[in-house]
Amino acid sequence: MKSQIIELYVNGDLRTVTVRSADTLLYAIRGKLGLTGAKPGCLNGDCGACTVNVDDWPMKSCLMLAVEAIGKNITTIEGLKKTPIQQAFVDNFAFQCGYCTPGFIMNCHSLIHQHPDADDKTIKEWLGSNICRCTGYAEIEKAVKTVLENQ
Amino acid sequence: MLPFDFEYYKPASLKEAIDLYQTAAKNRKKPMFISGGTELITLGRINLVHTEAVIDLKDIAECMVMQFEGDYLVIGSTLSLTKIEETNHFPLLTKTASEVADHTSRGKITLGGNICAQIFYRETVLPFLLADSQVVIVGPSGIKVSPINNLFHEQLQLGTGEFLIQVATAKRFVTAPFVSIKRRQQWDTGYPLITVAALKIGEEVRVALSGLCPFPFRSKKVETLLNNREWPIEDRVNSALSELPGPILNDVEGSAEYRLFVLRNLLHDVLEVLGAS
Numbered sequence: 001m002k003s004q005i006i007e008l009y010v011n012g013d014l015r016t017v018t019v020r021s022a023d024t025l026l027y028a029i030r031g032k033l034g035l036t037g038a039k040p041g042c043l044n045g046d047c048g049a050c051t052v053n054v055d056d057w058p059m060k061s062c063l064m065l066a067v068e069a070i071g072k073n074i075t076t077i078e079g080l081k082k083t084p085i086q087q088a089f090v091d092n093f094a095f096q097c098g099y100c101t102p103g104f105i106m107n108c109h110s111l112i113h114q115h116p117d118a119d120d121k122t123i124k125e126w127l128g129s130n131i132c133r134c135t136g137y138a139e140i141e142k143a144v145k146t147v148l149e150n151q
Numbered sequence: 152m153l154p155f156d157f158e159y160y161k162p163a164s165l166k167e168a169i170d171l172y173q174t175a176a177k178n179r180k181k182p183m184f185i186s187g188g189t190e191l192i193t194l195g196r197i198n199l200v201h202t203e204a205v206i207d208l209k210d211i212a213e214c215m216v217m218q219f220e221g222d223y224l225v226i227g228s229t230l231s232l233t234k235i236e237e238t239n240h241f242p243l244l245t246k247t248a249s250e251v252a253d254h255t256s257r258g259k260i261t262l263g264g265n266i267c268a269q270i271f272y273r274e275t276v277l278p279f280l281l282a283d284s285q286v287v288i289v290g291p292s293g294i295k296v297s298p299i300n301n302l303f304h305e306q307l308q309l310g311t312g313e314f315l316i317q318v319a320t321a322k323r324f325v326t327a328p329f330v331s332i333k334r335r336q337q338w339d340t341g342y343p344l345i346t347v348a349a350l351k352i353g354e355e356v357r358v359a360l361s362g363l364c365p366f367p368f369r370s371k372k373v374e375t376l377l378n379n380r381e382w383p384i385e386d387r388v389n390s391a392l393s394e395l396p397g398p399i400l401n402d403v404e405g406s407a408e409y410r411l412f413v414l415r416n417l418l419h420d421v422l423e424v425l426g427a428s
Binding site: 002020021022023024027043044045048051057058059060062063064065067068107124125126128129130 | 253340
């Protein structure tokens with residue numbers, strides 16, 4: 001096993017972590033840093049359950065090597081504190097089993113930041129990156145729109 | 152997590168990247184250039200890709216440009232599809248790229264990675280085939296510039312240790328009327344069935360396809376038949392369908408017969424939208 005010690009900037013803290021070059025960011029943040037909010041789903045970039053933010057853009061952490069994230073600003077669901085989108089998910093019942101929720105929230109959080117005036121087409125395009133097996137899409141869309149309207 | 156180990160390098164210059172590749176190749180490490188790196192992970196995890204040395208091109212300045220230089224738009228190979236879409240210098244490329252994978256994944260997938268991908272869709276090459284773009288490639292013998300239509304035969308023909316730096320497209324093609332349509336069998340988010348991209352240059356319609364055969368292509372024969380205005384449109388489409396390269400894909404996304412049915416309608420749509428019918 002070829003391991004190396006790297007520093008990752010996660011949720012505002014510089015964290016030292018030992019990884020193989022072949023470890024994904026998802027594996028590093030869950031297995032090495034104990035940040036289990038990002039969920040392993042398909043591990044193939046299809047489902048979006050593992051979405052985090054990298055430099056304020058959504059990123060499927062199963063599609064990124066931990067070593068690629070050196071020098072980047074990584075935010076996981078644990079790094080969000082009382083954000084409007086978290087409250088909107090509660091207010092709009094935008095989850096059922098909850099497994100996809102951290103990934104959806106991270107994607108929505110970035111969408112609201114990057115496109116505060118997002119129209120329906122943009123919302124659909126961005127949220128198409130995440131899958132909810134409970135099919136709570138209407139409530140999730142409502143949560144995003146609530147935040148956009150209140151801004 | 153991948154089931155094999157590799158050394159990871161992030162060179163800052165073209166020369167460093169080339170030297171790293173040659174050294175790793177000499178040491179039998181089967182080096183692999185990556186840009187977005189999504190295929191290293193998705194194919195590596197199911198043992199369809201193996202390497203002992205990964206050379207990540209993302210930090211090389213020449214690969215990150217996106218600007219007009221004289222009469223050309225130059226786009227670097229390591230730019231993410233999202234960045235290319237948000238900038239929107241080349242509307243046909245924006246539209247075609249915006250249908251690749253999904254929005255979040257396109258933040259990781261890069262232009263060079265998609266054009267040189269193992270997955271057969273490689274849709275982002277279509278606009279460049281239509282626009283007679285030039286590819287800028289570097290390798291052990293230096294930098295070379297070639298018309299993409301001379302170097303792209305099913306896939307970009309790269310020599311050992313070579314990689315794509317930039318694609319340059321003349322402005323007149325960037326602003327030409329276009330249409331780009333992706334058809335899926337399932338909803339708006341299913342895997343692609345067929346993508347057609349078309350440009351209208353003067354009265355001539357150019358057409359390139361992905362998802363029909365196990366490789367993307369532009370066929371001059373097909374275009375000549377589609378542009379024969381002495382024939383009714385039905386005959387033009389029928390004759391074009393008889394000159395397609397093979398094989399026609401026949402897989403879980405759609406049978407060969409279904410693909411040809413979809414293509415027939417797509418060609419009608421293209422000719423109608425571009426006013427060539």
